[in-house]
Amino acid sequence: SQTIHQWPATLVQPVGSPLSLECTVEGTSNPNLYWYRQAAGRGLQLLFYSVGIGQISSEVPQNLSASRPQDRQFILSSKKLLLSDSGFYLCAWSPTVNYGYTFGSGTRLTVV
Amino acid sequence: AQTVTQSQPEMSVQEAETVTLSCTYDTSENNYYLFWYKQPPSRQMILVIRQEAYKQQNATENRFSVNFQKAAKSFSLKISDSQLGDTAMYFCALNSGGYQKVTFGTGTKLQVIP
Incomplete structure (x- = not known):
């Protein structure tokens, strides 16, 4: 069966520090991969998606x-975090976009 | 462009009763897919149900069913025999036109009361 792992679960980082969040999928090949951000009281915002190795599409211009x-x-990376980068980050995979996503458990990022 | 609107920020239901969560959407495409996702307090998002627009029959998954009204662009979720474990945020989502983007609504927070 397919599983998705996302880490770390929580992260507190100072403004201006770098960021690296990792997501891996097991049990499938060539998955579509997605990074979403969820702000408090809002829906999910698509940040990036990838349909293959080295293929990255950006939905929102940011750092x-x-x-x-x-x-x-x-x-998911950043060279210098901003306060506005705080949020809940979700990785997801899907065999095709209209199949529905399987989400990772998420990373709570707090930039201080 | 595709949009999803959930007009009920919060709802509550007594355990064992039935509740309906509303969702409306907009897209200019004829080929699209609709989803309901559940996000319990543990925060892991789970796919509850999926509906293909070209299928007339409403999708059903155990106690979860949808009322898909294509002309009205409405896609409501009905939860029967509500259980305490149904307490969660519920998100309606849309994918249309073969694009990679899935658009989510702002969610409805459902509280099941014992």
Whole structure:
């Protein structure tokens, strides 16, 4: 069966520090991978998606970036965090976008 | 563009009763998919139900069913025999036109009262 792992679960980082969140999927190949951010009281905002190794599409211009160095690995990064980067970050995968997502357990990021 | 609107920020229901969560959407595409996701307090988002727009029949998954009104662009979720474990945020979502983007509503917080 397929599983998705996301870590860390929580992170407190100072403003201006770098960020690296990792997501891996097991039990499938060539998944579509997604990074979403969920702000308090709001829905989910798509940040990045990838349909293959090295293929990254950005939905929102900001100081975050994403990479897919391996087929089942998706990394969310920042060189310098802003206070506005605080939020709940969710990784998800899907065989195709209209199949529905399987989400990771999320990372609560607090920038202080 | 595709939009999803959930007009009920919070709802409550007595245990064992039935509750309906509302969702309306907008898209110019004929081919699209609708979803309901559940996010319990543990925060892990779970797919509850999926509906393909070209299918007339309403999707059902155990105690969860939808009322899909295509002309009205309405996609409500009915939870029967509510259980305490149904307490969660529920998000309606839409994917249309073959694009990679899924648009989510702002969610409805459901509280099941014992």
